[in-house]
Amino acid sequence: MSAYLNWYHYYYHNFDWHLFINACQAKDVDSLYCSPFLVNAVLAMGCFFTDHPAALAVPGDQATRGLHFYEEADRLYKAEQDRVSLTNVQGSSIMMLVVSLAGKDKAIDPALRGLQDLVRQVHELHGMRDPISSAELDLQRSLRITEWGAYVYHCGFSMGFGLGYTWGKPSVERPYADEKYSSLVTEWSSYPLNREPIPLRQHALYESLLDVYGFMEETIRLLQITFPTLTPVEKIDAVQAVDDRIVDWYALLPAEHRFDQDSFIVTPATVDLHTTLYFIRLSLWSQAMPVPTESTSSAAEADPLETQQENEPTQQSAATLLPEQDKRGQIVAKCLSIVKLYADVMARFEERFGTKFFTLLTPQPGIFSASFLLTGHLYTSHEEELLLRIMRVLVHVATRNTLVKGVTQMLLKLAEEKVKAQTAQSSALTDKEAQDNAVGQVSPKMFESMEMIVKELQWAPSDHLHFSSRYPNYIADKRDDAGQLSDLLEKWASLAIDEMEAEDPSGKDLMEPEELSTHEQHEIDEAPPLPSIEKDDD
Structure with missing residues (x-):
């Protein structure tokens, strides 16, 4: 409790x-x-x-x-x-x-x-x-x-x-709208870690979270209801308007609730405020991205940051790009910046609490970010390292969350299929064409690195039987509306990595929870029970 x-x-x-x-x-x-x-x-x-x-x-x-x-x-x-x-x-x-x-x-x-x-x-x-x-x-x-x-x-x-509908905001006043809550400081405990409580304006933080969910409701309505009626340019303008309001709102948050400030306080709620924002913004911009035409896709899929550099002789100049190509490059760069923010905030969280603890909203934007990178946006070693960082985060969460374990395995299989498809296509192309075609794609070396990270999950033969869901809509080009997640995972069970090897050579059972360090174990052993309820008069 x-x-x-x-x-x-x-x-x-x-x-x-x-x-x-x-x-x-x-x-x-x-x-x-x-x-x-x-x-x-x-x-x-x-x-x-x-x-x-x-x-x-x-x-x-x-x-x-x-x-x-x-x-x-x-x-x-x-x-x-x-x-x-x-x-x-x-x-x-x-x-x-x-x-x-x-x-x-x-x-x-x-x-x-x-x-x-x-x-x-x-x-x-x-x-x-x-x-x-x-x-x-x-x-x-x-x-x-x-x-x-x-x-x-x-x-x-x-x-x-992806249910596509909303209730609308409640008619009642927000629970902590009263001015007295805006400056109320309470203590947050990191139990079961035995550390000093952290003073935090939790009520004001929750009010900010309700603002975020207001943006989420607006995003749902825009993407699910309004988008089908808009032209590509109108979609970009609509997303830009929402994103501008989010950025302006974020600038007014207290410094201790903002990741871009030195005084940022790392707690589950402050981190999840940001992961939710990143999920909303990445959803908006990725949906607004113009689809490249076949004749221009290679140029448009070049490193989006290079479209801003007129002195790059190896890439098509921004001045000669078609308007939709230029917009696409800018949106890809925007999405990549959001993905990096997610990876950075999770790094701060792990630095503070280690890898045995995670927030509820840790996996969702991580899965979405990894999917985005895997679908043609691994332009440089920078993006590849971002993907590996995110995969490590997901593997840590998967030790306690079976659903995330399944989706992490899906991401690995997607990467494997991308490599196979790329190899098959390259055999029919010239060296120059194959090089251009490989821009942003998963390399064999990258897949091997992902494979080593996900291997830690040790997917067991029966794990797929714990699912009975519709295939989640994280990866658009793999979605099957009629499919069941349980059916899909059952087909993949025989393809899992080293699924029959339940132990490593040292004899340690990899299916058991990770051992704590002596320091971490001491913190948990000495941790107090329930936080006191007498200090806060609220």
Whole structure:
């Protein structure tokens, strides 16, 4: 539960944790703010942020992480028979994310529609008259937290899984809109690491996060609804307008919440604020990119940064590029700059917390960034190194997240197919044509480097059976709308790298969690339990 509150709660923030913990400690099963269902949902999600042995339903089986709590929560929810309550809305939101991490994304769409109905019914049940007593103020704040939390969940799922629709912003005021929260400093604990608490304006940070999800809703509407009616130039202009507003908004954030400032505070919530922004911006610009024509694709796919250099004799001058080629080069450069920002912020996070801890939003922009690089944008050793850095991040996450493990394997197979296709094409071309055709593509040496990184996953023969999802829309040229992820992975299972070698030559079981250093183990052994709830009067 501590892991949930510290590593997750101030991003997907959907209940007042003081009211929740107080009712939980009092074992008040009739409380408005805590229920056995919500507790088990919290525990199921918390399992993704800890190496505690109790996090695994089956000892040693990473695919069962949180499964025992999920099954109990599911049983309790069914026993509730869709009873309208705050805790049912809050727990349902969490359960949807647990399900998505297990790869069962086909269940998300109907679950979101059910959640929308629950939110409306809770709003109608409790009303929103002006509160007078402290109990009424608690209820009002909880309702606001819950409605805005459900909105964040919905936007995240709608964009992440390409559902293509949004609810619209809640009609209620934001939970921390009051001026008193803008400067309120609370302590963030890195439990289970035993380190000094970090003073942080968490409420102001959450308000900024709600701004980000406003941009996400706008992005969903633009890409899913408006884009089909626009010309290529109009698409670029529309994306530029949204991106300009994002950049202007970002410049007004407190310095400690901005990655480009020396005073940036590295915590899960501050990092995920940025990974979400990078995911939105990369989604916008990659969708706005003009498709190169066959006759000009080689020139357009040259290093996009070189289109700005008139003194480069080996590349086509920017002055002679067609307008759509020039725009494409600029957009590719923009996308690559966003990919680098993602890699850099993850490097800062690993420097602070190591590789055994990760944020919830670590993998999504990483998968998207890797996909972008693999689809013809590996121009130089700089981009290749970016891809390897991102693959290492994904492998670290995959040790606890089976879905990310599967998608990481997909990225490797995509790279392998790119190399094979490139080799086949080159055999029919002249040396000059083959050299031009290879610009931005995956080289055999690059694939070997990726192979060595992903090999650490040790894809086991049965891993593919834990999935039952639609193929995720991360790689446009590989998407199959009718396919099931479980079917795809079953076909790939026999192609996995060294899948039968479960141990390395040293005898260490690579399927077991990575050993901690003596320093890291001491930090965890000596870590305190739940953070104190008495210091914060909020």
